[in-house]
Amino acid sequence: MLMKCGRIKKLYIRILVVIFFAIWLIFYLKFFKLKLPTEIEEKVSRLAAKYEGTLEEYESKIIPGLGDDGEPAFLEGEDQAKGDESLKTFALNTVLSDRMPLNRKLRDPRNPRCKEFSYNPKLKASVIIIFYNELLSVVLRTIWSVILQTPNHLLQEIILVDDCSTTEPLKGLLDYYILTRLKNYNIRLVRLSSRMGLIRARLQGARVATGDVLVFLDSHCEATTQWLEPLLARIEEDKTAVLVPIIDVIEANTFAYSTNGETNFQVGGFSWSGHFTWIDIQKEEDKESMGPVRSPTMAGGLFAIDRNFFWDIGSYDEQMDGWGGENLEMSFRIWQCGGKLETVPCSRVGHVFRDFHPYSFPDNKDTHGINTARLVDVWMDDYKRFFYMFEPLLENNPVIGDLTHRKQLRQKLRCKSFKWYLDNIYPEKFILDENVFAYGQARNRKEYCLDDLQLGEGKMGPLGLYVCHPNLAMSQYFSISSKGELRKENFCAEVHNERTVQLTECHGHKKNQYWRYFTNGTIYHPSTNKCLTTFEVEPGKGLLVEKCKKSRYQLWEFTYVNHTAILDKKLSSNEINEYLK
Ligand SMILES: *[C@@H]1O[C@H](CO)[C@@H](O)[C@H](O)[C@H]1NC(C)=O
Ligand SMILES: *[C@@H]1O[C@H](CO)[C@@H](O)[C@H](O)[C@H]1NC(C)=O
Ligand SMILES: [Mn+2]
Numbered sequence: 001m002l003m004k005c006g007r008i009k010k011l012y013i014r015i016l017v018v019i020f021f022a023i024w025l026i027f028y029l030k031f032f033k034l035k036l037p038t039e040i041e042e043k044v045s046r047l048a049a050k051y052e053g054t055l056e057e058y059e060s061k062i063i064p065g066l067g068d069d070g071e072p073a074f075l076e077g078e079d080q081a082k083g084d085e086s087l088k089t090f091a092l093n094t095v096l097s098d099r100m101p102l103n104r105k106l107r108d109p110r111n112p113r114c115k116e117f118s119y120n121p122k123l124k125a126s127v128i129i130i131f132y133n134e135l136l137s138v139v140l141r142t143i144w145s146v147i148l149q150t151p152n153h154l155l156q157e158i159i160l161v162d163d164c165s166t167t168e169p170l171k172g173l174l175d176y177y178i179l180t181r182l183k184n185y186n187i188r189l190v191r192l193s194s195r196m197g198l199i200r201a202r203l204q205g206a207r208v209a210t211g212d213v214l215v216f217l218d219s220h221c222e223a224t225t226q227w228l229e230p231l232l233a234r235i236e237e238d239k240t241a242v243l244v245p246i247i248d249v250i251e252a253n254t255f256a257y258s259t260n261g262e263t264n265f266q267v268g269g270f271s272w273s274g275h276f277t278w279i280d281i282q283k284e285e286d287k288e289s290m291g292p293v294r295s296p297t298m299a300g301g302l303f304a305i306d307r308n309f310f311w312d313i314g315s316y317d318e319q320m321d322g323w324g325g326e327n328l329e330m331s332f333r334i335w336q337c338g339g340k341l342e343t344v345p346c347s348r349v350g351h352v353f354r355d356f357h358p359y360s361f362p363d364n365k366d367t368h369g370i371n372t373a374r375l376v377d378v379w380m381d382d383y384k385r386f387f388y389m390f391e392p393l394l395e396n397n398p399v400i401g402d403l404t405h406r407k408q409l410r411q412k413l414r415c416k417s418f419k420w421y422l423d424n425i426y427p428e429k430f431i432l433d434e435n436v437f438a439y440g441q442a443r444n445r446k447e448y449c450l451d452d453l454q455l456g457e458g459k460m461g462p463l464g465l466y467v468c469h470p471n472l473a474m475s476q477y478f479s480i481s482s483k484g485e486l487r488k489e490n491f492c493a494e495v496h497n498e499r500t501v502q503l504t505e506c507h508g509h510k511k512n513q514y515w516r517y518f519t520n521g522t523i524y525h526p527s528t529n530k531c532l533t534t535f536e537v538e539p540g541k542g543l544l545v546e547k548c549k550k551s552r553y554q555l556w557e558f559t560y561v562n563h564t565a566i567l568d569k570k571l572s573s574n575e576i577n578e579y580l581k
Pocket of ligand 1: 518519520521522549550551
């Protein structure tokens with residue numbers, strides 16, 4: 001009985017549930033399913049009207065012809081004042097960018113000889129642009145320049161990756177802009193749900209790309225005439241070639257497009273402190289050819305690479321955080337593992353250079369230092385010792401993270417040594433303790449040392465004197481090179497006015513930058529016939545040269561001296577004449 005009753009009860013409940021569900025469905029269909037879409041529709045059309053209004057207002061304020069041909073542009077009245085103000089906060093004249101047409105026409109900056117080359121590449125490019133809180137009009141101008149300067153059949157797609165921007169215009173308004181103003185082009189917008197930093201954001205972009213070639217651009221660029229053709233043509237010829245265009249300067253205050261002329265350009269180098277530098281083209285014959293030119297490193301913001309090669313050669317080090325260092329990592333890896341890096345002078349892209357970074361970096365970590373420590377540990381073999389002289393706290397520091405995968409990659413690809421790279425790709429790079437007569441700390445009267453007095457990279461300043469540090473730090477690391485230079489990396493000591501000694505860019509032509517170190521400890525400057533002295537020089541001040549004499553102020557003791565190399569031979573009169581030139 002109980003059993004039966006239970007069964008009836010169950011059936012009863014089941015019927016109730018069905019009836020209830022049916023009623024709910026009717027209600028749902030009647031009230032919700034019919035009502036909801038119109039509500040969404042209304043909301044969408046309200047938003048669309050709002051975005052349309054915003055864009056139309058923005059478009060109505062654009063001043064036709066402003067900045068045409070890449071000429072410097074200026075605003076007037078209230079806009080001028082607002083523009084100047086924006087420079088201070090964004091390192092960019094945002095008002096001017098908003099007034100300048102998105103499709104402004106630049107003049108063709110190429111060397112005229114580039115027009116004689118004909119390119120007919122079959123490959124297609126995926127252009128990948130990462131942005132984070134960039135000004136919308138700057139991003140859009142980048143996109144439009146790519147669209148307008150690239151033949152349709154070469155452009156597979158433009159992939160935008162939003163690294164979780166927080167500024168409003170880069171959200172719905174950008175979506176709406178793409179939907180309405182860019183609907184005829186293949187634009188894909190990837191939104192990251194958390195800030196991943198440049199390196200991981202680029203990887204996300206590369207993962208969805210389908211073109212033969214990946215072209216990475218910063219979000220503040222403008223492509224110029226035929227910028228893509230020579231890049232694709234070269235990669236078609238050689239899949240292992242990774243290419244950078246000439247990067248011209250778009251001024252942050254006037255948006256002027258400025259170049260170093262049609263023929264002058266530089267290629268990439270690096271400093272032992274782990275920074276990218278510009279260096280002169282290495283081979284004389286490459287200066288005029290306008291063909292691809294070997295580049296030991298790349299700046300990293302703009303480059304083209306075969307998509308499969310990008311993955312085969314190890315894409316990026318995904319454990320690198322934020323920003324910085326990835327360009328040198330990729331440069332060394334490409335060369336050491338069988339690829340090549342070239343600058344293509346017939347491809348030119350403008351890039352807005354800012355005086356400071358207007359946005360913060362994730363967690364405010366020194367990602368550049370940490371990333372660089374990762375790359376020196378994996379790629380630079382023993383030469384990493386120089387980097388750690390600049391960054392002693394990063395050596396063996398767990399903050400660098402695990403390197404197993406990158407070291408495995410190096411083995412798997414059977415990559416060459418860093419010594420091979422230096423010998424073959426960058427032979428002019430000065431190695432502080434190779435091919436030198438002496439290196440290390442140079443002591444005078446036991447307690448004082450040669451010191452760069454905190455000379456910043458890329459600056460010029462006095463060769464100074466300071467109390468010796470207990471450990472050999474980079475600021476007191478000097479070498480006497482086999483060419484007779486008294487130098488610190490790229491800076492050579494040079495005598496000014498026959499009296500003061502300045503550190504300035506090494507020119508490699510001896511003359512005023514030629515010194516001799518004698519076994520008796522004097523550092524002699526032949527072209528003035530004087531010796532380096534600390535006489536009447538306070539610590540923290542610049543050194544002098546004076547008449548050579550027996551004096552403890554003129555005696556220098558280096559940490560390391562190659563005694564077999566130092567010969568106190570007398571200079572011939574020919575040699576002396578050469579140094580006096
Ligand atoms: C040091 O050696 C050089 C070369 O032999 C010589 O010309 C110079 O007079 C010496 N100076 C001193 C102070 O002994
Ligand atoms: C010292 O100099 C000699 C002669 O230039 C050179 O052969 C030798 O390799 C050098 N020694 C070191 C340790 O650099
Ligand atoms: Mn940039």
